[in-house]
Amino acid sequence: MDNPKIYIAFRFHVNFNHSYRGNTPDENGFGKDIRIIRHIIDTLNDYNSKGIDVCGTWDADNYFSLQNAIPEHSPDLIESWKKRLESGRDEFQIMSYNNGLISAHTAREFEEVIKRSISNHDKSGIKDIFGSYEPMVRPQEMMFTPIQLKAYQQHGIESISLFNSALPFNTFSNFIPPLSLVERFNPLTLKYEGIEETLTLIPAYNTGDLVDNISLLKWVKKIRKQQLELHEPTDLMVLVDMDADDDFWIGMDFPLVNKVYSSLQGLSGLVDSLDGLDFIEYTTPGKYLKEHDTIRTIEIRQDTADGSFDGYSSWAEKWSNQRLWTGIERSRLLELQTRRVLELVNNKGIAKEVDALLESSYEERIKSFSTTHFGLSTPIMNASRLQIAQNIVRGSVDQAFKAFGVAEIFYNESRDAESFSLVDYKRGQDTDVFKFQSVPSKSLVKLRLQNIPEDKTGCISLVDDSGNEVPHIMVYGVNEQGEKRAQLYFLESFEPYEKKDYKLIETDELENESAKSSQRALSANILENSDLTCRFDDQNNVVGLIFRGHEFIGDNGFNTAITYARHRTDANEWKDVEFNTTGAGQLMVRRQRTELLLKAAGGKKVEVKRQFKIAESLPYLYVDMSLKYPITSFQKYSRERAERLGKAWDGNWIEIMPCELVPTFFGTSHNHLKVWKHNYFGHVSSYQINYADFSKNHELDAFNNQITNGWVAVSDGTKGLLIAQTVETNSSFAFCPMRTRKTGGETNIHLNPFGTYFGRQFKYPTAVTGLGKMGAFMTSDHLDPLAPSYNGKKQCLSLMIAPYKGDEPPREVQNDAMAFAYPYLLLTKSDLIKDPECRNWKP
Numbered sequence: 083m084d085n086p087k088i089y090i091a092f093r094f095h096v097n098f099n100h101s102y103r104g105n106t107p108d109e110n111g112f113g114k115d116i117r118i119i120r121h122i123i124d125t126l127n128d129y130n131s132k133g134i135d136v137c138g139t140w141d142a143d144n145y146f147s148l149q150n151a152i153p154e155h156s157p158d159l160i161e162s163w164k165k166r167l168e169s170g171r172d173e174f175q176i177m178s179y180n181n182g183l184i185s186a187h188t189a190r191e192f193e194e195v196i197k198r199s200i201s202n203h204d205k206s207g208i209k210d211i212f213g214s215y216e217p218m219v220r221p222q223e224m225m226f227t228p229i230q231l232k233a234y235q236q237h238g239i240e241s242i243s244l245f246n247s248a249l250p251f252n253t254f255s256n257f258i259p260p261l262s263l264v265e266r267f268n269p270l271t272l273k274y275e276g277i278e279e280t281l282t283l284i285p286a287y288n289t290g291d292l293v294d295n296i297s298l299l300k301w302v303k304k305i306r307k308q309q310l311e312l313h314e315p316t317d318l319m320v321l322v323d324m325d326a327d328d329d330f331w332i333g334m335d336f337p338l339v340n341k342v343y344s345s346l347q348g349l350s351g352l353v354d355s356l357d358g359l360d361f362i363e364y365t366t367p368g369k370y371l372k373e374h375d376t377i378r379t380i381e382i383r384q385d386t387a388d389g390s391f392d393g394y395s396s397w398a399e400k401w402s403n404q405r406l407w408t409g410i411e412r413s414r415l416l417e418l419q420t421r422r423v424l425e426l427v428n429n430k431g432i433a434k435e436v437d438a439l440l441e442s443s444y445e446e447r448i449k450s451f452s453t454t455h456f457g458l459s460t461p462i463m464n465a466s467r468l469q470i471a472q473n474i475v476r477g478s479v480d481q482a483f484k485a486f487g488v489a490e491i492f493y494n495e496s497r498d499a500e501s502f503s504l505v506d507y508k509r510g511q512d513t514d515v516f517k518f519q520s521v522p523s524k525s526l527v528k529l530r531l532q533n534i535p536e537d538k539t540g541c542i543s544l545v546d547d548s549g550n551e552v553p554h555i556m557v558y559g560v561n562e563q564g565e566k567r568a569q570l571y572f573l574e575s576f577e578p579y580e581k582k583d584y585k586l587i588e589t590d591e592l593e594n595e596s597a598k599s600s601q602r603a604l605s606a607n608i609l610e611n612s613d614l615t616c617r618f619d620d621q622n623n624v625v626g627l628i629f630r631g632h633e634f635i636g637d638n639g640f641n642t643a644i645t646y647a648r649h650r651t652d653a654n655e656w657k658d659v660e661f662n663t664t665g666a667g668q669l670m671v672r673r674q675r676t677e678l679l680l681k682a683a684g685g686k687k688v689e690v691k692r693q694f695k696i697a698e699s700l701p702y703l704y705v706d707m708s709l710k711y712p713i714t715s716f717q718k719y720s721r722e723r724a725e726r727l728g729k730a731w732d733g734n735w736i737e738i739m740p741c742e743l744v745p746t747f748f749g750t751s752h753n754h755l756k757v758w759k760h761n762y763f764g765h766v767s768s769y770q771i772n773y774a775d776f777s778k779n780h781e782l783d784a785f786n787n788q789i790t791n792g793w794v795a796v797s798d799g800t801k802g803l804l805i806a807q808t809v810e811t812n813s814s815f816a817f818c819p820m821r822t823r824k825t826g827g828e829t830n831i832h833l834n835p836f837g838t839y840f841g842r843q844f845k846y847p848t849a850v851t852g853l854g855k856m857g858a859f860m861t862s863d864h865l866d867p868l869a870p871s872y873n874g875k876k877q878c879l880s881l882m883i884a885p886y887k888g889d890e891p892p893r894e895v896q897n898d899a900m901a902f903a904y905p906y907l908l909l910t911k912s913d914l915i916k917d918p919e920c921r922n923w924k925p
Contacts (some may be wrong), residue, residue, distance in 0.1 A: 086309055088267075088302050089319040089365040092349065093243075093286065094122055094326035095220065098143035098151040099181050101457030102726055102863065104466045107155040110726070115327040116156045122331050123162045125349045130171060136353050136364045138172040140326075141473065142208075142221040143181035144199050146452065149206035166213060173216045173366045174208050174769035176200065176239060182451030183397060184225040185385055185789050186815035188414065188762045189516035192230070195448060196237045216368035218243060218284070220323070222451050223397070224253040224388040227789050228274035229765035235516050241282035242272065243321065243367060245388055248849040249290040249858045250865060253386045257769070257787075259776040260847050261285070263308050264377055267744035269370075271379040274767065279670035282376055284367050286323040289330045294854025298322070299355040306361055319370045322352075353466035379416055383769035385759065385816075386402065389458060389864060392844060393786040396864050397456040398816035398840035400871040402463050402925075406455060409923040411809040413447050416482035416921065419907040422507040423489040426581070431498075432492050439485035446478035460863045461735075461870040465728030472925040479923040486921065493857070494911040500585045502529075502910030504578040509792075509904045510764050518764055520578035522892075523901035526669075526697045528810075529908070530916040531568040542914075544572060547583035555665030559673075571669055573697055576906065586914050609670045609694055614885070616694060622656035622674055627703060629885035634803055639744040642690055642707075645737035645840070646714075647682035653690060663714070670696045682734060686712035692741075702885040702898070706811070713874035723863060735869035738837045740879060746830035747798040751775070754829055757820070758795040758802070758890055759788040760900075766890070769827065771822060776847065777891055781829075783841025786819040792903035793882075794818050795891045796831055804884040804891045805835055806899035810920050811880035812836060836879045840867040 089657075096119065100106075107113045116139035123136065129136045131429065140163065142148050152159055161732060166172040178184050179198035187195065200215065201207035208215040218241040219234060219437035226244060234242065245253040246266060261270075272283040295301035302320065309315055324330055333348030347354075356362050397403060417440050424433055455471030457463045463471075497503075504527065515574030544554040554572040574582070607618040612839065619625035624640035626633055642653040656674040663670050671693065678688040688711055695704040703913035718733030754770040761767070769787065773779040788794050794817075795804035807817050819839050821832045832839075849855060882902045884895050891899075908918055 083314070083316050086315040086317050086361070086363055088309065089361050089370055090302070091137065091139055091319060091321045091365050091367055091370065093139040093141070093321060093323040093367070094119070094331070095177075095323065096140060096147055097181055097222070097454070099143065099146040099452055099454040100464070101454040101467055102459035102464055104464060105470065106332065107151075112151055112155070112523070116159070118331055119159055119326050122326065122349060123159070123166070126166065126171075129353055133455070134353065134364075135171065137366045138166060139175060139366045139368075140172065141175040141177040142533045143177055143222065143452075144179040144202070144206045144208070145449065146181055148211060149204055156727060158668065160190065160211065167212050167214075167756065173368045174212055175216045175368075176208060176219045176409050178222055180448050180451050181222055181453060182448075183223040183225060183453055183456065183815065184221050185387070186762060187451065189233070190511045191448065191511045192233055192763075193236070193410070193513050193515075195240070196234070198238065204257045216366070217241065218367060223458070224386055226253075226382070227385045227761050227765075228277060228383065228762060228767045229763045231272065231274055231277050231542060232279045232515070233763070234281060235279045241269070241284060241371060243284040243286045243323070244386060245288060245323070246285035247288050247291055248294050248846040249288075249854040250390060250392065251288055251388050251858060251862065252392050252846070253388055254382045254384070255385045255846060255848050256392060256773060256777055256779060256844050257382055257386075258380055263305070264312070264316055264318065267305070268316070269374060269376040271376045273379055273381050274292040274383065274580070278377075280583040281835045282371065283380070284371070286319060286321045289322065289324045289328065290854040290858055293857045294324065294849050294852070296853070297355060298352050299773065302356065302359070302362065310790055316859070317374060319365065319367070319374075321367055341818060354563070354883055357602070377667045380446050383767060385761070385789045386787065390460070391784045391786065394683055394789070394816035395784060395786045395819060395838065395868065396458045396460065397453060398786060398814050399819060400457070400462065401870045401875045401877065402468055402871060403456050404812055404814045404817075404836060405925050406450070406471055406879075407510045407815055408809065409479050409925075410447060410450055411477070412920045412923050413478040413808050415444055415904055416479070416486050417443060418507055418509065418511070420482065420486040420489050421491055422505060422907055423909065426505070427489065427492050428490060430486055436485045436489050439481050439488070443478045443481035443485065446474050446481065450474045450478060458864045459727060460866040461868050462727055462729060464726065467752065476923065476925075483921055490909055493909055497911060500577050500587060500912055501583060502915060503579045503581055503583050504574065504576075504913055505907040505909065506579050507907055509900050516763055521897045522575070523897040524573070524575040524700060525898065525901040525906065526695070526700060527572050527574050527906065529570040531570055531914055532916045533914055534568050534612060541589050542570065543587040543589050544570065545585050545587065547907060553665060553668060555669045557664060571665070571697070573668070573699060573908075574902075586912055588914075596702055606661065609672055609696045611670075611696050611698045614696055614703060616696065616703055621654060622658055623654065627883070628886065629701065630887075632801065634745050634801060634885040635743060636746045639746065641680070641739060641742040641744070642676070642692075643737075643739040644678055644680065644688055645743060646680045646738065647734040649682060650737070651677055651680060668735060668795065669896045680712070680714070683714045688712060699837070700898075701884065703884060705741060705881045707879050709740055711875050711877070731870040732873050733866075733870060736840050736867045736874055738869045738872050739834055740837050740877060741835055741881060742837065743803065743833040743835070743883070744802045744830060745796065745801075745833075748803045748830050749798055749828055750829070753799060755829060756797050756799070756889065757788055760793055760896065761789040762791045764791070766896070768890070771831070778847070780844040781824050782820075782822045782844070784819055784821055784839035786816050788818065790817050793891075793896065793899040796820075796833065798890050799889045800887065802886050802888060802891060803833070804886060804895055804899060805833060806882040806884070806902045807835065808880050808882070808903050808905065810905055810918060811878050835881055836877065838868045840869070844864045
């Protein structure tokens with residue numbers, strides 16, 4: 083190319099729904115957005131009137147912004163955008179209808195919000211408003227998971243744009259070897275092994291990258307020099323992307339600094355600084371793509387987001403994130419199970435009523451996915467925004483529960499009072515493109531019982547529909563209110579879509595041998611079955627998890643800890659509350675409790691209870707935990723930020739580790755550890771922890787790039803450990819943050835389900851001065867610890883821990899993990915059986 087150009091594109095991300103500001107049309111809400119967007123448009127128009135063809139690229143959520151806030155409070159923005167699009171200078175790209183956590187949507191939810199972002203019955207789609215759109219997606223918070231290569235293509239979206247940045251507001255630059263000059267500033271082909279479809283990827287850079295390179299002018303001059311030194315010089319495009327409400331576009335009020343750094347003088351400063359450079363042209367990504375082919379093919383295996391540690395920590399690890407997502411998951415589960423009941427009853431008379439309730443629940447659920455309900459804000463959510471989110475989620479769960487109730491009553495009309503059914507179902511909803519299958523599975527079934535006096539232990543008989551006794555176990559305990567509770571456990575396996583019927587019968591005396599309990603000696607320090615052994619030391623700490631003769635977790639590999647005021651406090655001694663075998667040895671149960679003393683908090687204590695279960699013929703360790711975090715005084719917080727968020731916090735809380743697991747297997751430079759993850763499309767993908775191969779990230783203090791529908795696993799290729807969550811207790815779409823530690827030439831991994839890590843952000847091989855990263859730490863709220871959100875809260879969690887041999891978890895283990903995550907459908911009108919916990923929700 084004789085005269086290669088450097089093309090400059092500015093993209094403005096529009097979203098009037100904020101996690102750190104309220105829902106009002108003033109500076110405490112989205113009034114700031116209106117003010118800055120008007121300034122951007124006026125600036126673009128002004129330069130165009132002077133003959134400078136600077137362009138704007140826009141993306142926006144549809145429901146909250148284009149459909150509601152903007153038409154009501156700033157309709158002039160719509161008209162201004164229309165004029166600029168009609169002039170051919172600007173373009174509008176796709177984001178998502180609901181401003182949502184798009185990589186955590188199910189297939190049905192994803193297809194719906196992308197379809198609506200283009201066109202919908204409220205006429206708030208990009209095509210509805212502007213007549214056309216660029217078939218490129220700029221996903222909210224840069225969220226992406228590999229199966230979306232296939233999903234986006236179904237809606238005619240051919241390209242995606244993600245940050246390739248050099249500071250911790252980034253997407254993928256640390257996940258692949260550094261790109262060459264031409265690759266950094268040109269279209270790429272994005273693929274994933276096993277998925278036929280691809281997308282064109284446009285690397286984007288945020289305003290922090292301008293700071294890292296001192297200024298846009300210095301950056302493009304440097305790029306120009308490198309461009310002309312190429313063996314075959316070619317065009318390049320610098321795509322600068324930032325939220326449309328960012329003060330950057332107006333300019334920072336630092337008079338002395340502004341004279342030197344044009345990048346701080348707003349959009350006009352950027353354009354003025356490039357005036358007179360004959361190799362500069364302005365464009366949009368869509369225009370550039372029409373004239374430039376992709377350069378090479380790359381593969382991003384991680385699930386991406388632009389939060390802290392280049393992942394999902396900002397949206398998944400706050401205490402409120404877990405509570406909201408648990409409600410969303412219960413709404414989903416109730417819909418799946420209700421539709422299964424409709425198949426069983428096959429009655430058109432109730433289907434219409436149930437469908438209406440489920441659609442109402444679905445509409446609320448779509449709204450609940452907004453990332454601002456989960457929040458980039460740190461360490462807590464804006465109080466009013468969180469309340470709005472809780473109300474939406476509660477509405478979704480309540481409507482789904484009503485639908486289930488209508489269907490269940492009809493199903494049970496002809497059933498007797500002692501009977502109940504368990505039913506298998508597909509754990510996902512089909513679309514035209516994505517299909518789900520019911521699969522065989524095994525599970526330790528739990529029934530919560532009521533109206534049974536404690537002296538009737540063992541006087542409940544469980545029989546199948548043929549009258550044969552089903553081996554079962556009764557376990558008694560006390561809930562948080564001091565009320566006695568009873569739980570019945572039994573092992574069951576299901577073929578796909580199978581339904582099984584049972585009866586609970588009260589007897590006058592202890593007849594069923596399977597319900598007997600036998601006390602074990604506390605000195606045994608062991609839980610085991612034919613496959614699995616869990617060992618304890620004299621302080622009742624777990625010191626070994628052995629699967630078929632091989633150790634998977636060793637000493638110091640099973641931890642409960644809190645980092646407060648920079649000091650880590652571990653639970654080093656546990657007190658046994660109960661240790662016995664029940665049901666003729668079918669189930670071993672060990673209950674323990676301890677306290678963690680936070681000396682720097684004036685001696686306040688974290689109260690912890692945990693229960694281990696190992697069932698015969700199931701090679702899994704089940705762990706239930708309850709933690710009460712004390713209320714500590716508010717200190718070490720930003721008063722200005724607290725005013726915006728509507729609440730203060732205690733900045734001494736640094737890390738939460740309810741059940742940290744450290745496997746005994748390691749990765750090496752020749753054999754990297756691999757993370758396996760299962761997303762809400764039912765797609766299993768993986769990535770290697772090989773960051774040190776192409777960066778200085780030899781140890782990672784925290785990372786969370788694994789969307790987890792049900793389970794996540796890590797493996798060294800020959801041994802692996804799968805961890806599953808359950809919607810019955812607590813749930814998160816990225817529930818297991820991780821960290822690595824290197825000793826010699828070996829890397830081990832720490833897994834922190836339902837916790838949050840903190841430490842050093844990543845090192846960026848593409849960084850030039852490091853000023854961008856420094857600026858991010860000075861100005862970005864989202865890089866602070868998330869642990870303060872747990873202050874004064876209670877947390878419950880249940881895990882299925884499954885050691886396995888090999889690389890990817892065996893299909894049988896994956897199936898059992900999903901049966902644990904989404905329990906079998908229970909149908910009954912017995913007054914002995916309480917509803918499962920997953921049929922209601924409270925924040």
